[in-house]
Amino acid sequence: MAETKSVEFEESVLKRINRILYRLLSSRKGQLSILLLVPILLGSLFAPVIAPHDPTATGIADQFADPGGETLLGTDKFGRDLFSRVLYGGQASITLGLAATALGLVLGVPIGILSGYLGGKTDEFIMRIMDIFLSIPSLLLALLVVVSLGSGMMNAVLAIGIVFMPRLARITRSSTLSIKNEEYITAAEARGESSLYIAFVEILPSVMPAIIVEASIRVGFGILIGTSLSFLGLGTQPPNPDWGYMVSQARTTMHESIWFVLWPSLALGATILGFNLLGDALRDTLDPEVTSDEH
Amino acid sequence: MVGFKEYFIKRLVYIGFTLLGISLIVFGITQLLPGNAATMILGKFATEESIQALEQQLGLNKPWYVQYTSWLADFVTGNWGQSFENNSPVIETLAAPLRRSAVLAFVTMILVSVVGISLGVLAAVKKDTPSDVVVSTASYLGISFPEFVTGILLLMLFTGPVFNVLPFGGYAPLSEGFVPWLKHLILPAVTLTFVLIAHVVRLTRSEMVDVLQSDYIRTARLKGMKERSVLLKHGLRNGLLPTITLLALDIGYLLGSIVIVEEVFSYPGLGRLIVRSIQVRDLPVIQASIMVIAIVYTFANFGADIIYTYLDPRIEYGES
Numbered sequence: 001m002a003e004t005k006s007v008e009f010e011e012s013v014l015k016r017i018n019r020i021l022y023r024l025l026s027s028r029k030g031q032l033s034i035l036l037l038v039p040i041l042l043g044s045l046f047a048p049v050i051a052p053h054d055p056t057a058t059g060i061a062d063q064f065a066d067p068g069g070e071t072l073l074g075t076d077k078f079g080r081d082l083f084s085r086v087l088y089g090g091q092a093s094i095t096l097g098l099a100a101t102a103l104g105l106v107l108g109v110p111i112g113i114l115s116g117y118l119g120g121k122t123d124e125f126i127m128r129i130m131d132i133f134l135s136i137p138s139l140l141l142a143l144l145v146v147v148s149l150g151s152g153m154m155n156a157v158l159a160i161g162i163v164f165m166p167r168l169a170r171i172t173r174s175s176t177l178s179i180k181n182e183e184y185i186t187a188a189e190a191r192g193e194s195s196l197y198i199a200f201v202e203i204l205p206s207v208m209p210a211i212i213v214e215a216s217i218r219v220g221f222g223i224l225i226g227t228s229l230s231f232l233g234l235g236t237q238p239p240n241p242d243w244g245y246m247v248s249q250a251r252t253t254m255h256e257s258i259w260f261v262l263w264p265s266l267a268l269g270a271t272i273l274g275f276n277l278l279g280d281a282l283r284d285t286l287d288p289e290v291t292s293d294e295h
Numbered sequence: 296m297v298g299f300k301e302y303f304i305k306r307l308v309y310i311g312f313t314l315l316g317i318s319l320i321v322f323g324i325t326q327l328l329p330g331n332a333a334t335m336i337l338g339k340f341a342t343e344e345s346i347q348a349l350e351q352q353l354g355l356n357k358p359w360y361v362q363y364t365s366w367l368a369d370f371v372t373g374n375w376g377q378s379f380e381n382n383s384p385v386i387e388t389l390a391a392p393l394r395r396s397a398v399l400a401f402v403t404m405i406l407v408s409v410v411g412i413s414l415g416v417l418a419a420v421k422k423d424t425p426s427d428v429v430v431s432t433a434s435y436l437g438i439s440f441p442e443f444v445t446g447i448l449l450l451m452l453f454t455g456p457v458f459n460v461l462p463f464g465g466y467a468p469l470s471e472g473f474v475p476w477l478k479h480l481i482l483p484a485v486t487l488t489f490v491l492i493a494h495v496v497r498l499t500r501s502e503m504v505d506v507l508q509s510d511y512i513r514t515a516r517l518k519g520m521k522e523r524s525v526l527l528k529h530g531l532r533n534g535l536l537p538t539i540t541l542l543a544l545d546i547g548y549l550l551g552s553i554v555i556v557e558e559v560f561s562y563p564g565l566g567r568l569i570v571r572s573i574q575v576r577d578l579p580v581i582q583a584s585i586m587v588i589a590i591v592y593t594f595a596n597f598g599a600d601i602i603y604t605y606l607d608p609r610i611e612y613g614e615s
Contacts, residue, residue, distance in 0.1 A: 135316075
């Protein structure tokens with residue numbers, strides 16, 4: 001009996017995923033986001049295989065070599081290969097965005113579900129604390145955390161994760177509130193299930209659509225804050241490439257070579273655009289009841 | 296409106312708690328900074344005795360809550376301490392940069408409102424035509440490029456071989472004339488506008504699309520009103536309410552962006568001061584600047600809430 005149930009369950013989940021993917025692929029925003037993200041993600045993931053040169057090796061060609069010739073995208077002021085640097089830079093920047101979102105989810109989702117499910121004074125108290133975090137502009141809060149912990153990639157992830165926590169907690173909470181009086185929840189309560197069981201086995205799956213939509217938008221925003229920190233010299237540390245750090249380096253020589261500025265900028269814009277489009281397409285596809293439209 | 300008054304007071308009390316919480320976060324995080332204030336003031340080569348003497352004098356050996364309450368009491372009474380870097384009072388160090396940032400923020404908000412709302416209305420009126428697509432695509436691109444990328448691309452375009460018409464950065468006070476002042480202000484303001492405008496355009500467009508399909512607009516048109524007055528008199532008035540709230544909320548995002556934008560354009564405002572004081576670990580300046588920004592942000596949110604609640608009769612006063 002239990003077995004048939006789980007087979008049925010798997011089938012319905014697979015069917016659902018299939019349906020969602022189909023709808024995602026048939027929307028224009030979904031198509032565009034996949035067109036942008038797939039090559040960028042693959043390129044960054046397989047950077048060690050694809051990159052023709054060591055991204056930190058100097059003197060690959062003359063400084064500020066134009067694209068074409070010996071190097072695909074040209075070189076920077078130390079004669080380092082820009083194509084290799086953009087690929088490896090993507091690895092650093094995208095990992096940062098993904099890791100920060102993951103951390104934000106780990107912190108924010110349980111807080112949101114418990115706050116929404118327990119309700120009353122607990123809910124009020126938790127949400128007030130979240131509101132306090134929300135009252136400091138994202139970038140400043142991230143800056144403050146990075147400054148006190150020290151610069152570097154790990155601390156940047158931690159900082160952005162903390163920035164994302166209250167936003168994800170809020171979305172999860174509103175979503176929880178909208179379903180907490182559904183029959184299957186009251187049934188679980190009547191069965192005498194514990195609050196933790198109800199929160200994570202009954203509620204979590206139902207609030208997933210809202211969380212997925214929000215998370216996909218967060219990744220793009222995480223990359224944005226992360227590269228901004230690197231631009232200020234507080235994120236990924238040199239000589240390792242990161243798109244933000246690359247642009248900040250290129251700034252001083254922007255009138256000598258446009259390529260040095262242009263490639264990391266384009267890569268950055270295309271990636272964030274891709275995640276924004278993906279978030280929008282997922283919102284249309286999954287149609288969660290609550291979403292945010294803030295930065 | 297008794298309900299409104301109660302709501303207003305409740306929100307004010309709540310703001311008090313929020314600001315108290317923020318002050319705890321700001322104080323707590325800055326206490327984590329490596330090296331304490333005494334070492335920062337006296338430098339690396341100070342003797343152990345002189346550091347201990349200064350710690351005693353600054354009260355650094357007292358428990359954290361004593362330090363916090365005395366810091367908070369000082370902050371509330373306007374005694375923000377001395378800057379570690381140049382030894383002048385923090386309030387004086389903050390005043391001029393704060394004024395310059397306020398000017399930049401003000402010009403940006405005007406640009407965002409006027410251009411954003413106009414483009415949103417245009418896109419709604421010309422729904423599904425090429426103009427609509429162009430406006431929507433452009434605003435999408437705006438939010439997808441970080442401030443420092445947009446800023447540097449604009450610098451490349453307007454200060455170099457292509458159009459050498461604007462200064463590379465910096466600031467000129469109004470006393471040196473309107474044109475130099477404007478020339479230094481324009482690129483930072485445009486960069487911020489480009490980043491902020493997308494949400495305003497999108498929201499105005501979707502609200503106006505709804506409003507333009509409503510019955511009373513159809514009635515106004517049937518009555519033979521000119522399209523222009525239909526739009527301005529009936530459309531905008533009803534479609535703009537959510538946009539006003541959004542604009543107030545955008546002030547918060549602007550306050551974060553301004554740090555990056557001022558750094559890119561070497562604009563000597565509060566954002567640049569924060570980055571500078573972080574680099575030299577000027578604790579009192581970091582604390583005070585972040586507090587000022589958080590206070591402005593909190594009151595902007597409060598303003599947005601109050602305007603919305605006051606203008607929209609459907610809303611209930613109470614918890615969200």
